[in-house]
Amino acid sequence: MARTTTVLLVGGSGHWAGRENHAPALLEMQKSGWPVRTAVICDPRNPEKRAQDEDMAPLRELLWKDSPEWLNPDRLSRRELEALLDRAHAAHRFSLAIIACNPVHHRDYILWAVSRGISVLCDKPLLVAEGAAFESAAAERIIGGYAELDRALTRARATGPCHLAMPLRRRANDVYRSIASDISEIQQAHGQGITSMQLIKNGGLFRHPEEYLFGDAHGYRSGVGALSFSSYHYIDLLSWYLELAPGEATALRVTNPYVRRVGEFLSTRQATALADLVDGRGGVRIPELPPEVLAAEADFVFNLELLGQEGQKAGLVSYACHSNTYSHRSVGLQQFDRANRQPFREKGRMSQFTLDINQGSIQHIGVFKNDVVGEDYRIRVQRRRNPVVADEPYIEEVFDNAHAGSSVTPQDVLRAMVSLASGEAAPTQVADRIAFFEDQRLSHHLFGTFYELIAANAEGVGSAERVVELAR
Template sequence: MKKEGFPVRVGAICDPRDPYRGGLAAVAPLGKLLRLDQPQWLDPAGLSADAVHQALDALHAEQPLDAVIIACSPVHHIVYLQWAVRRGVHALCDKPVVCAENASWDPGAALRVERHFDDLLGELTRQQEKKPCHLAVPLRRRANDAYLTAAREIEAVHHNHKQGITSINLIKNAGMYRLPAEYGLGDAHGYSSGVGSLAFSSYHFIDVIAWYLSLALGQATQLAVTNPYVRRLGDYLQTNESEVLGELLEGREGAGERPELPPAALRAEVDFVFHAELLDEDERKLGLLTYSCFNNTYSHRTSPPQKVDLDGLIPFREKGRMSQFVMDINQGSLQHLVMSKNDVVGENYQIALRRRRNPCISDEPSRSWLFENAHAGSDITPRHLTQAFIKLAAREEISPDLGSRLSFLENQRLSHALFSSFYQLIATNYAGGSPERRIIRLT
């Protein structure tokens, strides 16, 4: 954007790591940004929410901030979001928008995931009368050509025949292999905050389920959500799964070592399954949504930890992480879609989509798509979404097509209702409460 002459400047970086420290400053493009913009560094480590707000107020008074980009551990998002919304500063926030420390095992913390979101949405609505601001969530799948193609197919059948979705079965395999000691490392994918795999890339897929369902509700008016399976980090480390590949990477001498991890990390979820029954107003069953997430599946990893990771010079990299999923969708007897992906993270992704329609409603009963380089090759990428957000913050117009692919806080009600319900169920499971279900209203 600078090259195109857009008057944008990074005024401050808020991070426990000093960006000007030798190891970090040498990493492009951060080093170039530091030379060009010379942003101030704010260290939030050990500060209360009020103290962080005061420090940001001081920066804001010295040189007003037009926008903030929030990309830290999700349990800290709310601190920066509250500050931005109360001051009418535009915010671009990574997913999940709101999480809470220890939500994996503490029912009170899990309930805060829901309450913080509701409070934030209410505060944002009130703020529009004073100093309107945007709170955007860059959910790349809502802008991706492959997912949009599936969305159009779903919407078309619902529009023409009023047939709602009757089943979605989504299986996600993360392939996020870690040596046991690596679970103690920090950054946004750490477990030390008492939240696990649900708080990370799972939100993308929860949002896809919510998005597709909202396009074709049919007669559904509510969801009954249950949690039939959860495996926590402590359970996983008691098996030999963490040692099999570890022996190949590090040798047998260190393979049996057990890291000293805090209880909060050991209680965090690694694998889980959720069911959401589709119900009508009379609680008749219309179908079922399932989301299964398995973290320690096939991994492409071939290397042990590296010093730059362990020293915190760069964010911890999930070596050998996979991006694998299969999503099977039915709209009654009229349409079936299956979408699949099986790639190493960092390589060019391929997403395959196949759709079948009943021949009574289509001249083309079967159709297939293969999206090569599916993320970076999409018409609109996260880079475009970020640029669009910055232009909105500068009160510039953006194209309607680009604007329609930006997701804002008010668009996340159903996605976050599912996400927060999942955490409440996981925490209840740990607390030993009786199995229960959470009801989510759709209308």
């Protein structure tokens, strides 16, 4: 029997940790007989109070079974937070830190944990800096933070195993892995890399104007916006596929031709049209919002020109994110928004995207999704191959319940990390689907680069560009 895995759960009072993923996965391990215990929940919100909410049954059960200590990090300096965590670690000897708080705080918790040899499972994005949407110095701390984490991990691993990973659904999901296999097959068989890849992501999350003041991990008061929320998933997806089939490309020239900030969005009719309909009284007011909220990014486009060894253009990758697209929201401002509970399903959030991939003249892959968040997801994949290389040139497949129905889910990844933190091997079917820190170097670099360009735009450097090398 493996030794008991003692867990520090940071942000455990939130929706994703307390209801959707982390608490249910830990409870399932306990029911299967695995010795795992959540010893501490570190969160500004009182988990006992959050657990009384009707939709937080997993958190209630976890509190009842494990009786974790509650640590409140609110208003603590980094030194005070480290001292608080050190006292808890001395009492409980953590094996694994699960981090699900506001991303601007991820760095402090990760560095504290790996510096003490504690393995970490951290939600996306791994790192982001407060004010990165409009201050270049803040944006540059993102890539610097990745280097800092790399050094800390190297030191920790000199004395024993220490794992740092993220529960990235797409890295583990059957649909996206099947696409990865198709892309890799053409690269290996014919030397044909990706020559064009365009991803359009529509968020559909409609906020009433004053709701930009609310929220924690999905709030705007930290001076970052839509790029920090769900975009990391898609940046990582593009990076993953590009690394599988780079073709002639050895570098990426990255530009940011379009960014619309919250303040610019709120100056349009789009910001109030649905609110007027939902509230039924018309004339929705735009409140005074702090400058960091108004400057946070809402919509953006990034172009990545693929450059060959001699600087020749080998193709183009584009990522467009539109936050305020079609929404099925049908309720007005709710009291639980003011309490930072943010139950996203009542906000009309959508999961919509189109991904178009070409590998020269040999293969095309189209991926389509248009769903209400929280319902069963359906992903449609179309693949065409030139008849010279394929007996079956056209294949179309529809994956129903594509997320929950995958053979490996984020809960499986969490359970595998518990195994690793206990000194045991991860289950074979999950081991190669865990997104470890070292597997995402291009993703990290692009995420930080995107923020550097968004900040440069705010500072009036509209023609800024960055060149990112592709590892070989």
